[in-house]
Amino acid sequence: MATPRWSPVPDFPRLFRGDRYRFEFGIRPAEGHWFRWADPSHPELDERRSRVQKDSHWHLPWSPPADAVLAELLTIFPERDQPTSGAMVAAELAGAWEPDFVLLRRTAGEFRLVGACVCDPSWWDPSEKLGHTIETIHAPVPTLNADLGARIRTFLHRLPPGQTLVRENWGLAAVPERNLHPAANRPRLNSESTVANTWLRVEHQAFRTLPGSEGVAFLIWLTVHPLAEVLRDPGIAAAFRRQMETMPPDIARYKGLEVLGATWWSGLPAE
Numbered sequence: 001m002a003t004p005r006w007s008p009v010p011d012f013p014r015l016f017r018g019d020r021y022r023f024e025f026g027i028r029p030a031e032g033h034w035f036r037w038a039d040p041s042h043p044e045l046d047e048r049r050s051r052v053q054k055d056s057h058w059h060l061p062w063s064p065p066a067d068a069v070l071a072e073l074l075t076i077f078p079e080r081d082q083p084t085s086g087a088m089v090a091a092e093l094a095g096a097w098e099p100d101f102v103l104l105r106r107t108a109g110e111f112r113l114v115g116a117c118v119c120d121p122s123w124w125d126p127s128e129k130l131g132h133t134i135e136t137i138h139a140p141v142p143t144l145n146a147d148l149g150a151r152i153r154t155f156l157h158r159l160p161p162g163q164t165l166v167r168e169n170w171g172l173a174a175v176p177e178r179n180l181h182p183a184a185n186r187p188r189l190n191s192e193s194t195v196a197n198t199w200l201r202v203e204h205q206a207f208r209t210l211p212g213s214e215g216v217a218f219l220i221w222l223t224v225h226p227l228a229e230v231l232r233d234p235g236i237a238a239a240f241r242r243q244m245e246t247m248p249p250d251i252a253r254y255k256g257l258e259v260l261g262a263t264w265w266s267g268l269p270a271e
């Protein structure tokens with residue numbers, strides 16, 4: 001009997017909680033089945049295979065230290081007959097597993113990105129991050145290192161073995177396409193955008209320590225939602241509006257939201 005397909009479902013009240021916008025860690029134990037093979041008939045898998053085969057230089061940055069981390073990651077899954085390390089296996093994994101994955105390895109007390117398979121990036125280039133520390137990777141995000149940098153470092157070093165911990169992050173886009181790699185040149189939000197043609201991207205993120213290889217797997221399972229449908233709930237709409245109105249200007253610029261004009265806001269329910 002086939003295993004029922006599971007995918008994360010956004011908890012929108014949790015996602016937009018708080019009286020103002022702030023970076024929150026919001027870490028908690030996973031409730032779903034992150035480490036299971038996907039249904040082979042799922043159409044997104046073909047798209048993932050195509051991306052890593054056609055544009056591996058964009059979506060599959062890799063270095064030799066990632067091999068041991070990947071091999072340990074694969075021990076969490078059901079049995080497999082294929083080889084258990086290397087970029088070729090990482091590409092194969094993209095077509096059999098729905099989350100994107102970033103592999104970190106601890107060297108001289110610092111976690112560095114040693115390999116990744118990111119088919120659905122949100123306006124970032126995974127290849128530019130290869131070999132960099134977590135602090136360097138987060139440096140372009142305004143205030144993130146200042147607000148959460150020390151906590152993130154402590155968290156990665158103290159991840160409990162055998163547990164999967166999760167959190168969420170969100171952003172907005174002008175298109176429903178999942179792959180927003182900068183080189184894909186997708187349309188961006190602009191002054192004429194409206195709520196009706198805006199999409200909410202929710203990154204369901206998971207962390208799993210791989211102590212045998214001094215590694216950590218950082219997983220990103222993307223879900224995409226028409227924003228207008230999400231905001232039909234008045235409570236969620238009010239919470240979302242508070243987040244938008246209190247977002248610092250530098251963070252709004254980083255997220256590409258400073259361009260939104262009165263037309264966009266006119267489509268957002270009032271409190």
